Amino acid sequence: MNYNELHKNIKKKQSFLCIGLDSDIDKIPKHLLNYDDAVFEFNKSIIDATHDLCISYKPNIAFYECRGSKGWDSLAKTVKYIKNNYPEQFVIADAKRGDIGNTSKMYAKAFFENMNFDAITVAPYMGSDSVVPFYSYDNKWVVMLALTSNKGAYDFQFIENKQNETLHKSVLKKSQEWGTKNNTMYVVGATKTQSLSEIRKIVPEHFLLVPGIGAQGGSLSEVVKYGINKQCGLIVNSSRGIIFADNSENFATIARQKAMEIQREMKSLLGLRPI
Amino acid sequence: MNYNELHKNIKKKQSFLCIGLDSDIDKIPKHLLNYDDAVFEFNKSIIDATHDLCISYKPNIAFYECRGSKGWDSLAKTVKYIKNNYPEQFVIADAKRGDIGNTSKMYAKAFFENMNFDAITVAPYMGSDSVVPFYSYDNKWVVMLALTSNKGAYDFQFIENKQNETLHKSVLKKSQEWGTKNNTMYVVGATKTQSLSEIRKIVPEHFLLVPGIGAQGGSLSEVVKYGINKQCGLIVNSSRGIIFADNSENFATIARQKAMEIQREMKSLLGLRPI
Numbered sequence: 001m002n003y004n005e006l007h008k009n010i011k012k013k014q015s016f017l018c019i020g021l022d023s024d025i026d027k028i029p030k031h032l033l034n035y036d037d038a039v040f041e042f043n044k045s046i047i048d049a050t051h052d053l054c055i056s057y058k059p060n061i062a063f064y065e066c067r068g069s070k071g072w073d074s075l076a077k078t079v080k081y082i083k084n085n086y087p088e089q090f091v092i093a094d095a096k097r098g099d100i101g102n103t104s105k106m107y108a109k110a111f112f113e114n115m116n117f118d119a120i121t122v123a124p125y126m127g128s129d130s131v132v133p134f135y136s137y138d139n140k141w142v143v144m145l146a147l148t149s150n151k152g153a154y155d156f157q158f159i160e161n162k163q164n165e166t167l168h169k170s171v172l173k174k175s176q177e178w179g180t181k182n183n184t185m186y187v188v189g190a191t192k193t194q195s196l197s198e199i200r201k202i203v204p205e206h207f208l209l210v211p212g213i214g215a216q217g218g219s220l221s222e223v224v225k226y227g228i229n230k231q232c233g234l235i236v237n238s239s240r241g242i243i244f245a246d247n248s249e250n251f252a253t254i255a256r257q258k259a260m261e262i263q264r265e266m267k268s269l270l271g272l273r274p275i
Numbered sequence: 276m277n278y279n280e281l282h283k284n285i286k287k288k289q290s291f292l293c294i295g296l297d298s299d300i301d302k303i304p305k306h307l308l309n310y311d312d313a314v315f316e317f318n319k320s321i322i323d324a325t326h327d328l329c330i331s332y333k334p335n336i337a338f339y340e341c342r343g344s345k346g347w348d349s350l351a352k353t354v355k356y357i358k359n360n361y362p363e364q365f366v367i368a369d370a371k372r373g374d375i376g377n378t379s380k381m382y383a384k385a386f387f388e389n390m391n392f393d394a395i396t397v398a399p400y401m402g403s404d405s406v407v408p409f410y411s412y413d414n415k416w417v418v419m420l421a422l423t424s425n426k427g428a429y430d431f432q433f434i435e436n437k438q439n440e441t442l443h444k445s446v447l448k449k450s451q452e453w454g455t456k457n458n459t460m461y462v463v464g465a466t467k468t469q470s471l472s473e474i475r476k477i478v479p480e481h482f483l484l485v486p487g488i489g490a491q492g493g494s495l496s497e498v499v500k501y502g503i504n505k506q507c508g509l510i511v512n513s514s515r516g517i518i519f520a521d522n523s524e525n526f527a528t529i530a531r532q533k534a535m536e537i538q539r540e541m542k543s544l545l546g547l548r549p550i
Binding site: 022024060062063065066067068069070072073076094096097098099100101102103104106107109110114115123124125126127128129130131145148149150151152153154155156157159160161162167170171174216 | 430
């Protein structure tokens with residue numbers, strides 16, 4: 001999926017919501033445990049109930065890996081299900097990968113070739129050759145960590161170099177030598193909105209993937225205020241606040257309600273912006 | 276396995292060699308492809324042929340993930356095989372993981388609980404709460420990226436802050452608030468020996484996991500010269516130079532020869548050091 005197609009979907013659905021499939025088998029409704037692949041059944045129900053309200057799904061790979069090869073099967077089935085039934089969805093592997101060239105190449109193969117993800121989150125610490133292998137696929141995206149939503153972001157991401165440039169800004173600048181707005185997004189936490197305006201000066205056109213609303217406490221209206229660009233340029237993620245809003249047999253209906261609340265706010269915010 | 280046990284094994288075997296199981300199915304000897312699980316058979320043969328010459332094995336997770344759930348099974352079987360047959364081996368998941376707390380917790384579960392790895396490589400970019408969940412297991416280790424062996428290491432790891440401290444040194448210092456020499460090692464590339472002496476000043480007692488000899492061009496004697504400490508404090512990895520030295524039916528014998536060459540050099544270097 002390319003840059004314009006993504007914006008077309010945002011306009012059509014009046015939504016820039018990404019739903020995070022952090023599908024912890026210990027948190028899904030108990031009645032699903034009767035299925036052979038409970039996690040896939042859970043994902044399928046969530047996806048069927050929410051697909052018209054969001055433009056993206058983001059499975060969090062840790063929650064699949066912690067179940068070994070069974071988890072890996074649930075993951076592959078989930079991506080396939082989305083692609084077969086809702087091909088307009090942008091599917092992000094939240095994997096935070098990054099290693100020396102020959103190894104990153106294998107991670108790219110795992111997520112882009114074998115599983116047909118559209119994008120993967122990548123950690124920048126190891127630099128150019130740990131990221132570049134992910135660019136060798138057409139219409140696939142690198143989503144690079146810039147300023148993350150967690151408390152630990154303050155340990156290194158705000159370190160200033162001698163030119164008063166913080167590490168996350170150095171990442172934003174340097175990585176533009178490797179990719180473009182057509183194949184690169186940046187992770188910027190919703191809990192760090194005070195930095196969003198400055199980040200927008202460095203990457204005015206790129207998509208930002210914004211986690212941290214809901215359970216982590218970030219505000220959607222603040223994200224839009226400081227982060228939106230002319231076309232939108234935002235994909236805002238919510239995971240636990242939607243998928244685990246209820247754990248009765250009614251979970252998918254409640255998840256839909258929660259997703260709809262966010263989508264309505266997004267629609268309203270998209271209408272208000274000054275263009 | 277604890278700090279002293281690791282050093283005891285090094286002394287006993289006169290080796291601080293870690294063999295990297297970057298077991299790419301496209302590079303293993305063709306005759307193994309007749310087996311149901313060719314990668315496991317390959318690993319088993321390499322392990323049986325080399326276990327007395329090394330103190331550690333390090334499966335590189337990308338090479339398993341790129342084969343989906345089958346790869347994950349090969350990985351789990353490999354760890355189990357090592358633990359059942361050569362329990363003195365220190366088994367490192369080269370995974371470069373790191374995410375917000377609830378997610379890192381799941382990665383820790385995947386590698387420490389479900390698969391019984393002794394250690395996992397962790398990327399520091401997201402800071403404290405992305406690392407700390409890995410410390411909640413006794414006798415398990417975080418192997419944190421500090422100064423990596425690849426070219427891209429120069430993109431961010433050498434950025435200096437206003438106190439002239441490079442990012443990799445900030446990582447070494449800050450991370451000592453989270454772990455100790457008894458549960459933390461650092462990755463320092465063998466291609467960066469000019470930085471090793473300075474790194475040793477910051478972490479005089481910690482183990483360093485050193486990749487980059489062999490295919491990547493680092494020198495073992497230089498690593499020892501600048502990196503060894505009183506007890507040893509080094510685990511030096513070789514992957515491709517050992518496991519893919521030959522791809523005939525004789526591959527395991529040749530792998531043993533290559534491992535023995537390194538072990539003999541290690542023995543000699545351990546004998547020469549000034550204590």
